[in-house]
Amino acid sequence: MLPSSISYLVTLALVLPGGRGKAAGAAAKGTKGAKGTQGTGTGTSTNTGTGATAAAPPADATGLQSSTTIDPSVIQTTDDGQNPPVTGQSAATTSPNNFANFCATGLPQVPITNGLQITTGSCNPTPIGNIPSVDNMPSSKFQSPKNLDTIASGQTFNVTLKTQGIQLGTFTNAAKTYFANPQTLNTQGQIIGHTHIVMEAIPSLTSTAVTNPQDFTFFKGVDNGQDAQGNVEVEVTNGVQPGVYRMCTIVSSATHQPAIVPVAQHGSLDDCVYFTAAPGGADATGATGATGATGATGATGATGATGATGATGATGTQTKGKTAGTGKAAGAAKTAGKAGAAKGKAGKA
Incomplete structure (x- = not known):
């Protein structure tokens, strides 16, 4: 066709x-x-x-x-695209008959794809088909789980994906019609096809290790169309085991070939997010640490002791008579009293 x-x-x-x-x-x-x-x-x-x-x-x-x-x-x-030659650009192969017999003579010799998923390699002669305008290129974005979310491991959850620029819901028999038809468009010029959701376990959110495309945790071809908001939803029964995951879309035409668009420079037609699965889900991220106790205020230094008051000097007593010594003694005591008072003032200072 x-x-x-x-x-x-x-x-x-x-x-x-x-x-x-x-x-x-x-x-x-x-x-x-x-x-x-x-x-x-x-x-x-x-x-x-x-x-x-x-x-x-x-x-x-x-x-x-x-x-x-x-x-x-x-x-x-x-032509081969090199007229005139461009440095760093390779010449393309040309054909007078649209490569109609390419799979008959191409190397290596492999079987015709013929609608089958041949794991050892094949050659597919089906033309690419209809290509949409730049205004009708598909785009996808996960709504849930969102990037860097933490979900509960081992529990069923739903993946919600929003799409635009493609008519989802056309999903042919992948065991018999794989890559068998050209890409087709609806009356609004959008690709008729479907999307897939795949999850791969990775070492950590910051891992730079290259993944193995043959090793994935979850894969689902989405065979239903979008709702009024442009969303499709997929249930992940029994969830996933604890760990870190990369989740991506694979947007496709009806017979599962990757969607083809009209220009080489364009944003990604697919989306990828990274999420963590842990026992208890978001609660497993750890409680916020308690605020440290405020240190006790240092004790105020003791006030210096007040100097002791000097002893009051004895009051001298004058007596008349012959006992002259008593008067002298009193005078001496009075002098001593003045000295004591002086010392008392010094103590207070």
Whole structure:
């Protein structure tokens, strides 16, 4: 099944060199005009997902979709990209027939993919298909668990993912149709497909070790469409074991090939977050340490002792009479009293 509608083939034919518009018109057996026109038909297609409906493919009235030859209107005319040469840029391989027989002669010799997941390698001849505009590139963001969340280990939880720019919900049999169809778009120009959620155990949140793509803890292809808010939800039954995990999306077309967009430089179509699973969940992150006790205020230094009051000097007594010695003694005592008073004042100082 070729990826483009009949009207698209006519448009492409008109811009190809060498009068390919006329060749395309003749090959399609449509009404011949000045530039060659394609015959048209009607058809319907039922979309298995939710949201916008899929674009209806043209009827194969001319046998284009069942033919084993390539219609001239879809032959690419690209060169090797090195005209003129660009330093550091490699030349691309060219083909006069869109690499139609690439898998017959390519090396190494491996089987045709043929809708199977061949673990030893294969070659897939299905064309890429319809590519959306830059305004219709998909984008994804996990809502729960959020980046750096801690959840309870061993307990069922839900993963919630929000998406835009893609019609989710179309999920073909991966055992029989893997990479088997070209990418298709709905009537709004968005990729028709689905997404996947995968979790890998990693050593720590700061680990720089490269992971092994064959070693993952949880994987789920999301086969339902978005709700009104653009969300899809997946249950992780019985949760995950204690540890640190990287959780990512893999956004895909209907037959599981990675989504293809029109430009090389673009933001990631997928999202990844890192979370921790621990017994008790967020409570296991540890209680906040108690505030340390405030140190006791230092004791105020003792006030210096007040100097002792000097002894009061004895009062001298004068007596009349012959006992002259008593008067002298009293005088001496009075002098001593003055001296004691002086010492008392010095003590107070």
